[in-house]
Amino acid sequence: MKIAYFDPVGGASGDMALGALVDAGVSFEDLAGALARLSVQGFSLERGPADRMGIRGTHVKVRLDPGPQPHRHLHHIEKILAESGLEESVRAPALGVFRRIAAAEAKVHGTTVEKVHFHEVGAVDAIVDIVGACLGLRMLGVDEVRFGRLPLGRGFVNAAHGRIPLPAPATLEILADVPVDMVETEGETVTPTGAALLASLGRCELLPPGSVVRRIGYGVGTREFPDRPNVLRLVLADWSASPAVGEVSVLTATVDDMTGEELGFLMERLFAAGALDVYFTPVTMKKSRPATEITVLATPALEEPLAGEILRHSSSLGLRTRRESRRELPREVRRVETPFGTVRVKVATLPDGFRYSPEYEDCAELARRHARSFHDVYQAARRAALEP
DSSP: OEEEEEEOTTOBOHHHHHHHHHHTTOOHHHHHHHHTTSSOOSEEEEEEEEEETTEEEEEEEEEEOSSOOOOOOHHHHHHHHHTSOOOHHHHHHHHHHHHHHHHHHHHHHTSOGGGOOOHHHHSHHHHHHHHHHHHHHHHTTOOEEEEOOEEEEEEEEEETTEEEEESOHHHHHHTTTSOEEEEEEESOSBOHHHHHHHHHHOEEOOOOTTOEEEEEEEEEOSOOOSSSOOEEEEEEEEOOOOOEEEEEEEEEEEESSOOHHHHHHHHHHHHHTTOSEEEEEEEEOGGGOEEEEEEEEEOGGGHHHHHHHHHHHSSOSOOEEEEEEEEEOOEEEEEEEETTEEEEEEEEEETTEEEEEEOHHHHHHHHHHHTOOHHHHHHHHHHHHHOO
């Protein structure tokens, strides 16, 4: 799996993202040719070497023809993307970025997404930055985007609505629920376009352990900060989700005189004590007596406590233990928002993608609360987890 990790050393903006992608290997000519298919006029794309505090990188500039820029609404952006002829894998994430910006602007200005005037981010240069970044990631074959904590500077900046404080209100709205660092740097370190690109296309998380760095690119911004170089570093890395190999304790016991209720109570106690898994298997003992084999999986550190639970809460006079190797896929738990509420989703990383498993308890609780089927809530959680 190829991961693009954006390290916001000195902030993030749309042109810095483009510069980092080109510096990391995106063909500038191919990028400019694809962007020429957008139904917007009056711009050209330029690039050149630049450095900040001795760090060399690439600066990409969207050069605009003289004249005022139109104020576009979200439906204008949708039309531009629909008519571009670009692949859905580029158009969909680009539209997601614009929708995130629109939602933030609507909240800041007390209006609706449909009525939002995009102002700066609806101008040609912002359209080129956003679509160009999505194109560049596609050209590099990136499977996943991650980024470091964004440093948010302080001060004031002049915008379409007048003089506004930094971080810009729209930038803060875009970065809601995203970890950030408030820094002493005077000036706009993170623009709304830069914030929306990273927050919409990726998540704030470091490269996974074992990642192999393949390429590094630096996108150079236009500002000179006294305490940090105004660059956005892009690290392209390969990561193979090889199953982690570990050791697990297996505890087994066989009983022929416990009721179903007693077995159920034993299972509850074992899980409460930290068992990784507990299951019962029907078996036949001597003299053809039907019986149940109790199997418990545990970390080696919990082997003794769980053995005590089995002897305490079952009718067995003894048990067997052994150690086995275990391979497991890397996984994490994410929280997703559905029309019914928040659901935890277990995300397992496969060599060629992901597997999503909404948590049963969350889905069951929401299904009961809203008088809906478990299937409705479960599928809503899966759809939310699959959204970019």
